[in-house]
Amino acid sequence: MEDDQIIKLYWARSEDAITQTARKYGSYCYTIAYNILHSSEDSEECVNDTYMKTWSSLPPQRPRKLSAFLGKITRNLSLDRYRHYTAEKRGSGQPVLALEELSGCVPATDSTEKVLDQMELTALLNRFLASLSSESRKCFMRRYWYFSPVSEIARDYGMTESKVKMSLLRSRNKLREMMEKEGVSL
Amino acid sequence: MKEERIIQALGQVRDEYIIEAAPVRKKEKHRALRGLAAAFAIVLLGALFLQTAPGAAAAEYVVEKVSSLIDTLFPPKDITIMVEGAEVEGQYSAVGQEPEARETGTEATPGFAIYIDSENYTMTEENGVTIIRPVNFYPDLPTCGMDIVHLSDITVQEAAEAARAEIPSDWEVSETEAWSMPDSLSFFARSGWEWDSACKQVFLISDGQQGVFQVTIQYFFEAAEGHGVRLLSMLQTFTLIPGD
Numbered sequence: 001m002e003d004d005q006i007i008k009l010y011w012a013r014s015e016d017a018i019t020q021t022a023r024k025y026g027s028y029c030y031t032i033a034y035n036i037l038h039s040s041e042d043s044e045e046c047v048n049d050t051y052m053k054t055w056s057s058l059p060p061q062r063p064r065k066l067s068a069f070l071g072k073i074t075r076n077l078s079l080d081r082y083r084h085y086t087a088e089k090r091g092s093g094q095p096v097l098a099l100e101e102l103s104g105c106v107p108a109t110d111s112t113e114k115v116l117d118q119m120e121l122t123a124l125l126n127r128f129l130a131s132l133s134s135e136s137r138k139c140f141m142r143r144y145w146y147f148s149p150v151s152e153i154a155r156d157y158g159m160t161e162s163k164v165k166m167s168l169l170r171s172r173n174k175l176r177e178m179m180e181k182e183g184v185s186l
Numbered sequence: 187m188k189e190e191r192i193i194q195a196l197g198q199v200r201d202e203y204i205i206e207a208a209p210v211r212k213k214e215k216h217r218a219l220r221g222l223a224a225a226f227a228i229v230l231l232g233a234l235f236l237q238t239a240p241g242a243a244a245a246e247y248v249v250e251k252v253s254s255l256i257d258t259l260f261p262p263k264d265i266t267i268m269v270e271g272a273e274v275e276g277q278y279s280a281v282g283q284e285p286e287a288r289e290t291g292t293e294a295t296p297g298f299a300i301y302i303d304s305e306n307y308t309m310t311e312e313n314g315v316t317i318i319r320p321v322n323f324y325p326d327l328p329t330c331g332m333d334i335v336h337l338s339d340i341t342v343q344e345a346a347e348a349a350r351a352e353i354p355s356d357w358e359v360s361e362t363e364a365w366s367m368p369d370s371l372s373f374f375a376r377s378g379w380e381w382d383s384a385c386k387q388v389f390l391i392s393d394g395q396q397g398v399f400q401v402t403i404q405y406f407f408e409a410a411e412g413h414g415v416r417l418l419s420m421l422q423t424f425t426l427i428p429g430d
Contacts, residue, residue, distance in 0.1 A: 001322060002320070002409065002412040002413060003412060004327070004408050004409055004412060005322075005327065008326070008327060012326075028208065028209070031209060064201065065201040065202075065204075065205060067204075067205055067208065068201035068204040068205055069201075071204055071208070072197060072198070072204070075197055076197060079193070079194075079197075095193070098193065099189050099190060099193065102189040102192050102193065103188075103189045105189065105192060106188045106189055106192075118191070118194065118195055118198075121191060121192070121195035122195045122196075122198045122199060125192070125195055125196055125199050126199050126200055126203075129199060129200070129203050134206070137203060137206070137207070138206060138207045140207075141203055141204065141206070141207030142207045142209075144192070144193065144196055145196055145197070145199075145203075145204060145207065146207065146208075146209070148209070156209060175192075
């Protein structure tokens, strides 16, 4: 079923909306949750919470891209749950590795630099992503948005793991340079 | 942690980047297995049926009808298209009209074949018009689909003028150049800019003899990136079957 039809079902308050969403995007949302949580049970709960949150958001919202809308909700819910577990010393999986990798992007602190708020940081990331080649951008997003393991990215894009790692390293360096050039800090 | 702010902010980047990197949906292996099982069951039942007298008689009829020109020349295939920034693979099968002989000594009417996404669309024929529509379409939504009709003894230019004359005068009409078939014309018309405004893309394609195939794709504005893209990608597979 097309996205616009599914959205129409949500607006009509038809419970079939959730069935159709699960059918079309269930595995997509589950993959996002599982990459973060590495637990089938937790991932299934996050995906179910995604459906409930979507149900309560549509209406009034009418997302232009349903997949991205659902993906963002799943990612946020999964990261929230991940943080909760980390606080209880139960954190594991790709986010730990992704955070370690991204620590190299953080510019050295300088009191004269402007500290970006969240919206400004997102705008900067949009500019950064636009500046990357399609292949580099996809690798970056797969690693730090979807938290996919490097081996999976390499398999899906027909690249070697070392080429993916090299692409990610270059992109991280480019992001750090961009922040330094614009005189901003986190 | 500062790096966690990057992870958080990255969560709100543009949808196009999220969709672009989304893992490609692979075709389910189970579907292929189910298909094989179903095919095996049909072969087994058919073999048993052919052992009977009526079965043998039916066999001749079936061989004659099933081995149609379109089935033979255009076997089913998988096609990958881009829908809303994501690659979507689908199973496509050919439908269309076979060339038809008129009277002895005259040219046969040309036919055509077109591949349709057989999981999401169906084809019917009504009064000589081939009608392709989405399956499970929500009834309250404006019509989406493709109509193909053959017009005899008319030029592409005349057919285009006639088709334009049928568009309501308050619609916005523009020429389109997205069609690569030789000796063809196309135009796009829309009723407005609302989410449910009607959009029509009309293609006039010479049949290579003395007629024209008129293809009309219609959808509503918000479905342009969905049904609009899918229907246009199907039209790209349109192939003339000469009458001679």
